[in-house]
Amino acid sequence: MSKQASWELVPAANACFAGDPDRKIDPYLFSAEAVTALRVALATQRPLLVEGLPGCGKTCLAEALAAEIGWTFLCETITSRTRLEKLTVEVDHLSRLHDAQRAAAIGGAPALRADEAYYRPGVFWWAFDRDSASTHGLSADARQCGVCAALPGIERTRKAPPHGTVLLIDEIDKAEPDLPNDLLEPLDRRGFRLPNGKYVSASPERELLTVITTNGERELPQAFLRRCVRLVLDEPTPDRLVAIARKHYDGANRDRVEALAAKMTEFRAKAREMGRRPPGTSEFLDAVRACEALDVRISADDPVWRQVERAVLLKPGEPESATKADSESAA
Incomplete structure (x- = not known):
């Protein structure tokens, strides 16, 4: 599907997503400003930064769009403790320690697994390369049997498998000041490097729209703002x-x-x-x-x-x- 076709999926101005009670998704009325911003973000392949007061519909915009166009929806809510590794890949040091203690306590126990086995894919990994995220850390036998990890989000499909992903990074202004700058490389290159040096990058076959929300509680770096398409949700009349x-x-x-x-x-x-x-x-x-x-x-x-x-x-x-x-x- 071409880039133009992807942004043409966005509903028309003042169109309404009817909601999905089974998945607890409320109806959403798309404003003309939101529709234009969404189309520009898809056409330019830039993240969409949605600004506005709490309760103005920033989070609902991303979820309603994903449901309306049948794309996968992934979400990570930012806190003051969120680090880049939480979004890309975390190393499960606790599991590695348990394995080491088990190996030391039981004579003849197998050696520790490879370091890669302790990687835990974050939402960026799932959004960029769902196939490798879903099978990472599984044995060859498990992969051959079709076993895969559960998707950390809500998948909406129409008749065909979802062509793209809407990734919501919610409340970026809650993060420590360094996090927005840390996101520049993943957002620009649609990829990141694993601790072992391997690179995870977005699959060209799947579209991706990243939506980032802010309540304006903290000023964001200019370098971060320059890389975003901006949408301000004003108070409705x-x-x-x-x-x-x-x-x-x-x-x-x-x-x-x-x-x-x-x-x-x-x-x-x-x-x-x-x-x-x-x-x-x-x-x-x-x-x-x-x-x-x-x-x-x-x-x-x-x-x-x-x-x-x-x-x-x-x-x-x-x-x-x-x-x-x-x-x-x-x-």
């Missing part, structure tokens, strides 16, 4: 919130949904005045679901609505500025 809600809850009371969507601008401003993160699309959908289930009127006179407003949209807690300052201080 009330009309778009109504459209999103209709896709998620088709039978919802339209007047109620419109009233709630109209109030989101007020809630966002109030949250910022209080030093808290403004409610995102996910909180809006939670509020719609709660109001539908409890038959709540969107009115200050309704005590249940005031509780929903406080519990879902203006959540009490520590101001965002204080939390962010504590996080930066700890880092």
Whole structure:
């Protein structure tokens, strides 16, 4: 399949992925900006960096696209402890130590396995070369019998085997400052070197789209940003919130949904005045679901609505500025 054909798989602007309840994938409404960014990323073979506040649909974008076009979906959520080896290949030192202790305790025990046997493929290995990742470390007999490791993700297929992979690197801004720069070579070359010197590279027969998300909690290196196609998911307008809600809850009371969507601008401003993160699309959908289930009127006179407003949209807690300052201080 040509590169042009791969980006033509992306749904049209304002198309909706209907969702997959069996796999617990929610519906997703593709904006015109998201569609363009996805097509550019596929056409240029560059990673797509998706920026926006928590709850705006960054993670759902990658998963919905994979499900819609029938590609394999792989995901790794970044933490402050994530290192490059976790994404490429880790050496299982603990298993190697156990084998060494067993060999020393039992006279005549077999020697340690080759170093390669202790490699544990990360998501980049699976995304670049699924065949070698699935059979790595297995004996020749096991390979001959068709044994393979389980895919660390969710595979979506249509009638034919999946042609490509959507790889999601979620919340890159949670990583230590060095990690984005460490990713430059794997992202540029679509490959990496194993500890034994061998090179794992992306198979030319399979397409790959890497989606990287950030909440903007930490500034990313310029060298990293230059290598990405960037997409900023802005706060949806009330009309778009109504459209999103209709896709998620088709039978919802339209007047109620419109009233709630109209109030989101007020809630966002109030949250910022209080030093808290403004409610995102996910909180809006939670509020719609709660109001539908409890038959709540969107009115200050309704005590249940005031509780929903406080519990879902203006959540009490520590101001965002204080939390962010504590996080930066700890880092």
